[in-house]
Amino acid sequence: MSQPAETNQAKQLEFVTLVAGGQNFCIEITQIREIRRWTPVTILPHSPHHVLGVINLRGAVIPIVDLAAKLGFEKITPTERHVIIITAIEERIVGLLVESVSEILGVSADMVRETPRSPEDATTRAILGVIPVGDDMTKVINLTALMPSAEQAAA
């Protein structure tokens, strides 16, 4: 597992920045397989509200999760302009629906600051760290914590 916060000081890391629920987030580029335009999904029965359904990605059945809804924001109403980020979380492939993808951010590992532990909030627990960008900052999403596999969740 390549979690940026644990990597060496001098190491150069790259993140893809995105917008979900009107806020800036980023995901380490090594966890991203590809970025696609929104395509209609096949709805799954009995699925939680943040799971939109599944799509066919070259023969693989990939679940699509509304990242905003998963993080506790308002649900996204997907249109053609929305983007799906296909991520590899350990062995699993999961698509994340986001509002937009902005750029690739190259920073050295020591730029990633620990998440300030402000009053504990559900969303902040899925944040691995923050990176200052100009006047603003972006938050690194901890995908493994956000979507643990069945075994991890059971443990």
Place this chain on the structure above:
Amino acid sequence: MAADGSILDVFFEECEDLIVALTEGLVEMRDGNADDETVNAVFRAVHSIKGAAGAFALDELVGFAHKFETVLDEVRSHRLETDDTLLRVLQRAGDILADLVEAARDSIPANRDQVDPVLADLQSFLGAEDAPEEEFVFEAMTLDFGEPDDAAGFKVCFKPTRDFYASGHDPLLLISAVQDLGEAKVTVDTSELPEHYSDFNWEEGYLSWKIDVTGVQSDLPILDIFQFVDDLCDLKVTAIDDDAPSAPIIDLPDLEAEPQPEPDVFAPEAVSSQQVALTTPEQKKDENKDKPAKRPATTLRVDPERVDRLINAVGELIINQSVISQRLQEAELPNSSELFADLDDYKLLAREIQEGVMAIRAQPVKPLFQRMLRIAREAADATGKNVELVTEGEATEVDKTVVERLADPLTHMIRNAIDHGIEKPEDRSKAGKSAQGQLRLSASQRSGSIVIEIADDGAGLNRPRIRDIAVEKGLIPDDAQLSDQEIDHLLFAPGFSTASEVTNLSGRGVGMDVVKTAITALGGRVAITTNPGHGTTFSITLPLTLAVMDGMIINIGGQTMVVPISSILETIRPAAADLSKIGLRSELLRIRGEYVPIIDLSERLGHPDESKPMTDRVLLLIQTETVPQCALAVDDIFDQRQVVVKSMQGNYGQINGISGATILGDGKIALIIDPDAIAIGTATNPVTSSTFEGEQPHVAAC
């Protein structure tokens, strides 16, 4: 160590094949239709295991195999009469050998309590004359049995091929190894050398050697020397002995020349038995009709992962083909367009490739059945019953995964049949049956499914007792009205056991329950038919492959889904008169005088749609083990076609009521309904995958 490990893996894989060959041969010997070649095959199998085990210093295995081999050698040279006692010992020795191989693989110490008595039994056949053999020490190169033999020596013709040199072998080493065996006269044949040096190709092997070795009793040590280069040279080992009638003697050693103790993909036994058939007409009559089936086919070892990848790719090809055909239809080309003809060809080719690829995964059930022979033997010994297991349809091919996952359920069922089904010999005699019970294990293909049957000729199910026990164990209420079939199915209920006391064999009350779960997991079904006094038959019906199935494409609330054809009995467009309300919302369908519950599929899947009246929908009459019959209400039926099954488990998780997904012609995903789960399940059971559950930190809004 890693390299060592992988060689060991190959060794154990080969051992498995050899043990199959061994078991096969022993069964033939038991049935009394064994010829010399069978005994030879058994002998070679044991010898090969010993040889390879020696290289890995698996001493226990080597020691046992050696003793076993020695007895077999006595048998094949007709110095030991094969009688029932001997055969029984040989069978047990075969079992023990398999155990030892397994123990060696798992690096656990062998169970000496089991091994030693068999060793002693084997020894008893060898008697005192075997004394010198006690000093046997395993050496890979010079294997001498020290047993008296008529052959004074052997003539070895050895011609290395070009590859022999290319692989870096040195003929000198091999020849001097032969010389170490006994007195050897070596002559080199230079006749093939080109006349002019300009024609001389330095990579070519022009030389061949003739070696006359004397003072060697068996050809095995010679073959052992050449075993690693067997496919790199032309090798002929013939006995220098012309006392006996000429024809068989010349052919038999010939036959010995082919097999190399190291098993390899070229299946030497097959070649040699064919050669015998070709060269000696006298032996032809022994080559009975099932000989070709027995011969192990030339095989290729492939990593199953590669095959799976290929299967996946072919699945994609099929889907891609239907995508193209759908696109073409949308393009509204003129019907005369040659594209359609080409597309049809493409379709055919794709199907052909698919079938071919599926066939790679298919495996005969034979090895599985052979394991059952042993299970039956042990179960019969443990219960003191006399049971014969007859197997049929061993050549039936089933998907590899199915074969692997059937082993445990079959073991349970065989044990159960012997423990509970077949009566004790004295009871059988009283009932006017032969003292020996018969258990028939058969496999056959029936219209897209594989049917495996386990039939015993025992007492049949004791329904009143089954019912009493079920009541006693609280599985059913005291006053339950059950049909015979329902009573039979109580056997599969968790925690059911008919044996009044728990035997060490079966009767822990988990068996049949586990059996059913395992078979259902394979997409199969178990059925019981019983005839009191005459026996019980369990039939397992399995899909041919796990990757493709026939499905009915349906529409539910705008979503396309697939229902497996195998569970659909018929489709009905209900008339208002056939429907009647029961309770608040449930409806019943009357069909041929029976009332069948209707399950609204959209409601069961969590998207209730009340707007459409039942008469506007289509009902699929389905049958499952748990619910005799029920009707699934769907909005529409589109089509019936083969679909490629994709698992949902990897990336998402199990969904109640859904067994998987497939990709349709338009590239969209359609979910495959699991009729069983739908029929039993309640609509309240959500996803079991916690990944997407809301129990994470951020359940927050919404």
